[in-house]
Amino acid sequence: MKTKSAEETRAAGAALGKTLKKGAVVLLTGEFGSGKTTFVQGLAKGLGVKDLRAVCSPTFVMMNVYAGRVPLFHLDATRLADPREVFGLGWEERGSGVTAVEWGERIEGVVEPGAIRVALALVSETERSIRISPVKPPRTR
Numbered sequence: 001m002k003t004k005s006a007e008e009t010r011a012a013g014a015a016l017g018k019t020l021k022k023g024a025v026v027l028l029t030g031e032f033g034s035g036k037t038t039f040v041q042g043l044a045k046g047l048g049v050k051d052l053r054a055v056c057s058p059t060f061v062m063m064n065v066y067a068g069r070v071p072l073f074h075l076d077a078t079r080l081a082d083p084r085e086v087f088g089l090g091w092e093e094r095g096s097g098v099t100a101v102e103w104g105e106r107i108e109g110v111v112e113p114g115a116i117r118v119a120l121a122l123v124s125e126t127e128r129s130i131r132i133s134p135v136k137p138p139r140t141r
């Protein structure tokens with residue numbers, strides 16, 4: 001799909017957020033400015049998080065937690081020296097809420113099957129393309 005504003009991207013995130021159950025893992029991919037954090041603001045809305053201003057990039061803290069109908073764990077994988085370090089970031093809590101990971105392609109190879117990939121891409125200054133698909137299991141051969 002294509003969105004024409006940050007608000008539309010938030011709406012797409014909210015629509016997905018409404019459908020997610022505890023334990024859901026969402027891996028967001030896309031370059032800087034493609035709208036990963038904006039999409040997560042929508043996810044938060046769809047999960048019933050009240051104060052959306054609090055939803056901001058977790059680049060420096062590596063994980064934010066927001067209280068909604070289930071907690072939303074918001075992570076950023078950019079600074080991990082090794083993808084498996086994600087398991088040290090409260091990963092064992094993920095079953096109790098929904099986990100959204102920016103720069104999620106960095107950890108695709110280490111997370112269990114069943115994650116959802118949200119691939120964002122810049123189209124123009126105000127347009128973004130968004131593709132939502134299951135993460136394919138890694139090839140075994």
Ligand SMILES: Nc1ncnc2c1ncn2[C@@H]1O[C@H](COP(=O)(O)OP(=O)(O)O)[C@@H](O)[C@H]1O
Nearest residue numbers: 004005006009032033034035036037038126128
């Ligand atoms: N269609 C759109 N969808 C998402 N963000 C958009 C859109 N159009 C413009 N923007 C702007 O692009 C920026 C996206 O930033 P952000 O969500 O922080 O990206 P990322 O987390 O991928 O670096 C925001 O400033 C947002 O307002």
Ligand SMILES: [Mg+2]
Nearest residue numbers: 036037057102
């Ligand atoms: Mg971001």
